[in-house]
Amino acid sequence: MVLGPEAFEELLAGFHAMDEHFRTAAPEVNVPLLMGLINVWNVNFLEAETHAVLPYSQYLHRFPAYLQQLTMESNGKSVRWDGSPVTTETGEIFWGEPGTNGQHAFYQLIHQGTRIIPADFIAFADPAHPLKDGEQDVHELFLANFFAQTKALAFGKTADEVRAEGTEGSLVAAREFSGDRPTTSIMAPALTPGVLGQLIALYEHITFVQGAVWGINSFDQWGVELGKQLAKGLAPAVAGDEDAIAAEDSSTAALIRYYREHRSV
Template sequence: MSSPLTEKASWRALVAHAQEVRGAHLADLFAGDAQRFVRLHRAFDSILFDFSKQRVVEATLPLLFDLAAEQGLAERMAALFAGAAVNPSEGRAAMHWALRLPSERTCQVAGEDINLQVQAELQRMDGIVQKVRSGQWRGVTGEVITDVVNIGVGGSDLGPLMVTEALADWRPSTASPLHVHFASTMDGSQVSQLLGGLNPHATLFIISSKSFSTIDTLSNAATARGWLERELGALPGLLDCHFIGVSAAAERMSEWGIAPANQLALWDWVGGRFSLWSAIGLPIALSIGMPAFRELLAGAHAMDEHFRQAPWADNLPVLLGLIGVWNTNMLGINAHAVLPYDGRLKELPNYLEQLEMESNGKSVNLAGESIDYATCPIVWGTIGPNAQHAFYQLLHQGTEPVTCDFIVPARRYREAQHGGATAELLAQHELALANCLAQSRLLALGDGAVKDAASLPRNRRYRGNQPSSTLLLDELTPHSLGALIALYEHKVFVQSVIWEINPFDQWGVEMGKRIAVDALACLRGELAELPGADASSAGLLARILGESA
């Protein structure tokens, strides 16, 4: 049985068009069109988006725009930015865009000026950052804070970690550097290793959890609390001096022991994977300073405005999203690699894995019906130069079609002074740029990029025709990174509109955690056996408990 989407005229037109162009090779498309790059790239702010190496022809984009119009993209965008309940399964708005509004803007939703609330929390963040970075925030025994540990998981970890790593060059120079660390794994391995090298007198913990009930986070927080109490004793004011909470659940933070003065607020209209712009971004602000954090917000806001106002033919998030739909649904490509050519962006693929797959990894549409078409592809990746020595073999000569996003800053090291090593570092950046350009070219053109390819044995030939986009940043700055992240956020929304799914819930995340409760009770001797266990789970549990399987 076909779904309503696949029966729509615009969808059927794209399917027919895909049949016509499926056999076209990118090498031939470039050979036949000297202006292909000129026609198939767009730029906004500090980002150039080159999609000329995508398997699209002149007729493709208008057909994709027809699909977007028939799916009501313009109306859904308006609803998103009006604060409507675009998350219907939870009855909530999705207003991460409001977190990066300029301070002077008003944002009236249901009679409230949301931006007043946002700016108030930013001011509170600013106060904390100034106290910690200036040495005014002291541990319970009076020592200056030298280390901050962010305890969170999912969106409370991946976003702050990614941005903190990416903007390491923007850390202010101080006499006493502030070190920011992250702990997320529920098995305690990260927090255990961290605590072994930290000074309890000078360590501040941030507990980040929207619900303040996430077992992974609370387990790590309990371990940190126990470590402090063992090392320092149950001193009065211990928790006040060493813990900050970020959550939408103020009462739960207070019950845990975090003083109201140390609590920063979230709102139910902020999804975890869209929350780094909020107080969840406190580790970022502590690392790079509040002015740079505000530049991050400004870059994201600039992309918000571009998304809202630019015609679809020039709109980077719309183009990125629709080309992804073309690849997934019309060309049948179900794998997507994210390949940054800058070591500072090493955590970006992990961040985008969550953003895309947790948002759009859905098989039920907004009407509650099962769907019969592909949604989000499998997203993965790593730093491009490292990936060249790992999975590029599959990209170039394997049997799987894979789309790629190459992400690279054009400039780095040009004005830096690194102890006389500037020339060498600039040469290394040029090497990364050259490899980025070469790899995308070979993936697209295959043998067409190789001299005398016909004379090579078959095991040294390259089929090419692997589609890719290149996102070229002028430089990697807080502003450009903010714009880049917002670009991907809006791409996810565009695709969700086409696929008729809700990108703002994640019920698939929840159930496994819930049924783990019974297994935990068995491991702790509180249950004699696992209720309704399958043979595999029962056998594994028995082995863990030292019983005969």
């Protein structure tokens, strides 16, 4: 809203454009359909449990957190539409950070860890702000890192390549990369309100596709509702009603008593 009604209209147009693409595009070029099916493959056949979203834009630093809410609340289910239990894994643990942060933090695990972690890399040809003199080289180096990470995850580095660099002994295995790590690269000309709308709608439709394949209802959130209901029932105990505290299970009662004894207000 800070950017004005024109930007908001552009955001809505981005939503609509992706909605129409999902509704009308042929399956072989339908991006949300293909990405949703790939995610199902990663979960149910590659046994991936988490999914990293790595935007190379500081303006999207909260986008992974938004996707946590979207995907985990929608597809964190263990029963189908008809009430029968699912027979496969469902849902993914979404997480992530801007790529420049992640490269010096958790990329090591994605590259050489024992877990398969599918990752979506997001970048833009132009930065969100005008470049000053001399900054173009910095921007291109920034994008070179984006391209390099996906290339490294795809193709890795063989032991022979490591030895060719003069490395010997036990260090060879430590510097070898298996590659074949699943990634998806998403690029757009620039991060505009319209492109942001397309990104949001893209992941909404991906989430729907996964839920449809798993046969679950992606549109309820009873796990959240249970916590709300219990919170209302616990209010008297938290307020100090000893009978209410005594009626709780031992763990909850002990936690409430600790709170009551150590609070400063």
